Amino acid sequence: MKRKWMTAPYIIWMLLFTIIPLCIVLYFAFTDSVTGAFTFQNITGMADYAPIFLRSIWLSVIATVICLIIGYPVAYAISTCKPRTQKLLQLLIMLPMCLSFLLRTLAWVALLEDTGIINNLLTSIGLQPLPLIRNSGAMVLGMVYNYLPYMILPLYTAISKINPRLIEAAEDLGCNKRKVFSKVVLPLSLPGITSGITMVFVPAVSTFYISQKLGSPGTILVGDIIESQFKGAYNPNLGAAMSLVLMILIFICIGISNHFTKSDNEEEQLI
Amino acid sequence: MANELIRLENLVMEFGGNRVLDSINLSIKDKTFMTLLGPSGCGKTTTLRIIGGFQVPTSGQIFFDGVSINEVPAYKRQINTVFQNYALFPHLDVYDNIAFGLRISGLSEKEIDSRVGHMLESVSLKGFENRKVPSLSGGQQQRVAIARALVNHPKVLLLDEPLGALDLRLRQDMQNELKRIQQEVGITFVYVTHDQEEALAMSDTIVVMDSGKIQQIGTPEGIYNEPANAFVADFIGESNILDGIMPADYRVRFFGQEFKCVDHGFEPNELVDVVIRPEDIDIVAPEQGNLCGTVTSLTFKGVHYDTIVDFKGFKWLIQTTEFHPVGSYIGIQLDPDNIHVMKKSEYSGLYGDYSSYSEEYEELDEMPEEE
Secondary structure, three states: OOOHHHHHHHHHHHHHHHHHHHHHHHHHHOEOOOOOOEOOHHHHHHHHHHHHHHHHHHHHHHHHHHHHHHHHHHHHHHHOOOHHHHHHHHHHHHHHHHOOHHHHHHHHHHHHOOOOHHHHHHHHOOOOOOOOOOOHHHHHHHHHHHHHHHHHHHHHHHHHOOOHHHHHHHHHOOOOHHHHHHHHHHHHOHHHHHHHHHHHHHHHHOOOHHHHHHOOHHHOOHHHHHHHHHOOOOOHHHHHHHHHHHHHHHHHHHHHHHHHOOOOOHHHOOO | OOOEEEEEEEEEEEEOOEEEEEEEEEEEEOOOEEEEEOOOOOOHHHHHHHHHOOOOOOEEEEEEOOEEOOOOOHHHOOEEEEEOOEOOOOOOEHHHHHHHHHHHOOOOHHHHHHHHHHHHHHOOOOOOOOOEHHHOOHHHHHHHHHHHHHOOOOOEEEEEOOOOOOOHHHHHHHHHHHHHHHHHHOOEEEEEEOOHHHHHHHOOEEEEEEOOEEEEEEOHHHHHHOOOOHHHHHHOOOOEEEEEEEEEOOEEEEOOEEEEOOOOOOOOOEEEEEEEOHHHOEEEOHHHOOEEEEEEEEEEOOOOEEEEEEEOOEEEEEEEOOOOOOOOEEEEEOOHHHOEEEEOOOOOOOOOOOOOOOHHHHHHHOOOOOO
16 A cells, blocks of 8 residues: 555554553563562462452453343344434434543442432332442443443444345345344344454453442452552552453453354454 | 236335336236336336335235235245345355355255255356355356346346446346346246346347336337337437328328338327338438438448438438448438337427437446436
8 A cells, every 4th residue: 555654653653652561561560579570470479369350351241241232232223223313323322422431430329329319219119228339230230331332333333334235135035034134134243243342341351440439349350450559559560460461361352252253354353 | 828927017106205106017927038128217126126025016916926915025925136236145155145045945955055056057157166255256246146046946036237237248248148047947037227238139028117107018129110109219229200190091291201101000190200210221312312311420330330311400310331421412212111100109209319419328328227
């Protein structure tokens, strides 16, 4: 391609703020916090945190699956609406994204708290208050609520790109509505599913604010631990190592999801 | 005579108050090649889509083998379609595209394999089984689309401008190919095109449509030689169309002269349209001619010259292999066989005058129809 120089600003940007920081992370991850000598201790010492890593991944997987289950029918329904309605619905989906992430999470705290809106409502009609907050369920809820738009939008884009003639061709060849979906619409929307999964899973697995507000000390996530290494505990070397491991785990998870949503147009996949 | 397979009765289609089809009545015989021919927006594609089950008519009935199929969804009809731009599945390779319909109907893989293999052979795509659709040329995609439809052994194959996206040479090859396939499999083809040459070359029956109405139904020869009105005469081939009057059977008057003709059955002194095909006109010396005029333009077309001749202010197109330079004064002779008389219609006076003839008109005719 000609005009390669036009990509220069981005390449410089990437170099300064992606490649170099990544090298710094690598450096910190493999050096001792006190002496600065090369060490594997940061990595090996992470075994203690394995349950937290697993919990982070597990809850994010659940949140991603729920987003997909909720998001796909919504995206499909939007793509079958009239163009004007599609624009409006798209706007409605994106609207929460315009509000601060912190505010959205705090709003859930106000709803779910032991003395929050829902429990107040329950007690006022004579029911027992429910333990709605400070558990894994509340955290998954927070993740689903915050990241659902990131699932719906790529799905919607992929589904609405499908040529309606292909659906007619499938009907022509004997597919009823269900078969049209499973044989044509679903396979052709795989690129959307892959990018939706990535867009939800990656931020969910490294989140820390949601767990702090909606979870309990017993349900902390990797993001919280990493944050604490840089803030309270002041062990950036361990934090860097954790970030590195988390990054590798994310790559593995996405690799697995790509394997299951393998599409024939490899170039359309994100990673 | 073959049996009737599909019948359309008083088919009307309206889109938002806009009448696209106006009481279409059509009988399609089994095992024939029928072409719906007409310009963009004449309703031919809509008619095809109604037969295929992709659109529900506003009113009217569709019968298949004598049974109304208005309520039968597309996937239950014994009809397959070759779509404009093919609509091949991009996520499947050639083999899986062709096998698609067979897999849906639950055939054994062994049966599928033999039928797909046979089909690949008859469209000369052997060895392309595992090719991805986007890596195929237009002509190859076209053949995959035909194979994908025919492999299901439909009773009717619908083809929506299937050759529109191909270049001229390939289009001509595919015309022969399609006709051969139709005769080989012996099923009904309903073919939609705006290309009159395509229609004339392939069809058993041509249905000429315009403005949502059927203008004429007939064999290619019948439609060419005996056009029903000025629209058909102009749309199928080139025509000089003049105002005339029929004083009596077998006699027609135009340009103040009376000519013998073979037409009859008109009212005495009925006003008519007279069609004279440009290739049916013999150029003779001025003193021998029925009419005399001056050549005003000459275009070499390979096989013949397009010669525009001015007769008393009305310009005719004459196609002749003889060279008559611009400005020469010539006579023409008209055989009774070559004078065709038509009833007046809403199209009278709109077509068949070459006064403003130019090359551009031909190019406009070649424009493919948009959906």
